[in-house]
Amino acid sequence: MVIYDLICDARHEFEGWFNNSGDLVSQQEQALLRCPVCDSLAVSKKVTAPKLSKKSNSTLVSYPQQRQGQPVTNLNSSSVEAYSKLQSMLTQVHKYIESNFKDVGNKFADEALSMHRGDKELNSIRGTATAEELKGLADEGVTALPLPVKPVDKKKLN
Ligand SMILES: [Zn+2]
Secondary structure, eight states: OEEEEEEETTOOEEEEEESSHHHHHHHHHTTOOOOTTTOOSOEEEOOOOOOOOTTGGGGGGGOSOOOTTOOGGGSOHHHHHHHHHHHHHHHHHHHHHHHHSEEOGGGHHHHHHHHHHTSSOOOOEEOOOOHHHHHHHHHHTOOOOOOOOOOOOHHHHO
16 A cells, blocks of 8 residues: 555645555546546646745744755745845944944943933943843933844955
């Protein structure tokens, strides 16, 4: 007994049970093999494609990640394009911030608070802050935006 995954020309999928592999062919030849849904005679063995995760879009940033037996070049080309656009956008954001925002290092919270209170001239600053400091800033009504992770510069890796 052999079981085949079958598919008709209207893409109905069903299982076919046969005594042996030749039985499938002879049933097809005698027009005995029909789709149980639409009665179509155009039934063929389903080609089993490698299973791809339906969530491939949501894991965009985890690429390049080779799936089982799938070369990376088989990735949906629009995802790749979107990913590289995102990368260059992030690079620009970081470039802009690095050249236009004053780096205050770990004094970020102090500086932001001083400016907020009017003790210091308003300035665009960047720096680091602990979760506790950020909470303190939020309590004072100061908004600090976390920067997205800087993309890896591939040229520097080599
Ligand atoms: Zn059908």
